[in-house]
Amino acid sequence: MDHYDLLIRNGRVLDADSGFDDIADIAISNGKIERIGPNINPASSSDSIDASGQWVMPGMIDTHVHVANAADLGRIRGLGLQMVAGAGATTVIDLGGSMDALTAGITARGSGVNVGSLGYLKPGETVPEGRLSPGKIAEIVDTALEAGSLGIKLWGGYYPFTPDETAKFISTANDIGAYVAYHVGTTATGSRLDGLREVPALLGSKGRIHLAHINAYCRGSILPVEDEIREALQILDDLRGQIVSEVHLARPNFTLGKCNDDGNVLADVVGNCLRLRNYDPTADGIRAALRDGYASTVDETRTGLVLVTGERGIELFNEGNTDVPMSFPVNNAISAFQLTAAKNSQNEFIVDAIGSDAGVLPRNVNIEQAMRLVKFGALEPTEMVLKLSLNPAKMMGLNSKGRLSEGHDADVTIIDPELGKASHGIVAGKLIMLAGRVVGSGGTILTTRRGERAIESTGIPYETIDISKAMMYSGRI
Ligand SMILES: [Zn+2]
Known part of the structure; x- marks a missing residue:
């Protein structure tokens, strides 16, 4: 019997290259897609993901x-x-x-x-x-x-x-x-x-x-x-x-909130975004836009940066002496x-x-x-x-990427269609994101022949x- 490292079961498999769009299982071994088809025996794989109701794409x-x-x-x-x-x-x-x-x-x-x-x-x-x-x-x-x-x-x-x-x-x-x-x-x-x-x-x-x-x-x-x-x-x-x-x-766009000593914004983009909603192109204008939830700045969490607005946004804007990233939904x-x-x-x-x-x-x-x-x-x-x-x-x-078919790299993204978001990420047959939570580490650098020596070091x-x-x-x- 064949033996696989990972089986992704019962997902709606979507492949743009072949036009394949059907419920199927995907069997993965050694970082490659080994087989795609219905009803692959779950006992043939060391590990499996139940992708019922999910969309599975390269x-x-x-x-x-x-x-x-x-x-x-x-x-x-x-x-x-x-x-x-x-x-x-x-x-x-x-x-x-x-x-x-x-x-x-x-x-x-x-x-x-x-x-x-x-x-x-x-x-x-x-x-x-x-x-x-x-x-x-x-x-x-x-x-x-x-x-x-x-x-x-x-x-x-x-x-x-x-x-x-x-x-x-x-x-x-x-x-x-x-x-x-x-x-x-x-x-x-x-x-x-x-x-x-x-x-x-x-x-x-x-x-x-x-x-x-x-x-x-x-x-x-x-x-x-x-x-x-x-x-x-x-x-x-x-x-x-x-x-x-x-x-x-x-x-959202991204720009910088920095203001000069007179309190006027420096970046054209920021001024335009503020004027669009009748705020003054000044530090106080930014504070008002933050308070109203129109402007945002960013805060750091363990898993990434997030947009913040309101009083916390104003606090960060003041702490950063206006020189902070700004975002407007424009x-x-x-x-x-x-x-x-x-x-x-x-x-x-x-x-x-x-x-x-x-x-x-x-x-x-x-x-x-x-x-x-x-x-x-x-x-x-x-x-x-x-x-x-x-x-x-x-x-x-x-x-070797971008395609869900046999012999290609086992890089897979699974989408929860109800949430409209990715639920799982798989690189070379290994889970890097599981139920919305990043579990991968390290990474592979894509380079050209000329860069091999530098990356090797x-x-x-x-x-x-x-x-x-x-x-x-x-x-x-
Ligand atoms: Zn860019």
């Missing part, structure tokens, strides 16, 4: 998180790794972090998730101040790969380069075979629709890129929101062979919804994936929000799985991936 892959930034909000290292596992992720890609912060996080508070990271480009930290020569740009991309990153993240919305430098970063990463993600914006444009309009010129006919959180560029700052959404979708569809993209579905639901659901004339989704832009930010709501779209009828269950797992796997070239397990297989380079197959 492990959620979140291609946009923040868990490895030296300046992360959490004072406890690695808290973001706990939070992503608690939300049902089994693999995450840190979109702009340092490998040192990542390895420290995995060591301190790893949750068993697989993590890849893109090196962030910040003048004065990872990049010299002032104009950059092509040689310097090549050196910066090389340094990121040698450190173990999968590539680079251009943070145009915060640290914009000139259009020439931006184009050179992209073409250099493309030539070297590094992954490259872009939060749009250069010195000539912003983190808005104009930044997205600039992308075709930056890419030329050959450039390849991952465009981050498309909804962030459709907030109605240039045109009415509906027109921005329509134009953004057209730009993405026209660039179909050259880009991959994601949206996030969270209502992200546009219409753009998130339309960008997620939109299909092109070939009936293909225009935006490939749902990515949280969360991690250590308390808005890891991919599954929660996608389940709402499923209940609403905007996504079929297997379409949700496509956006949460199969397409993200393809985006990263993770060909940390002692953390790693898996080497081939970025030439990433969808931006290999195409949509």
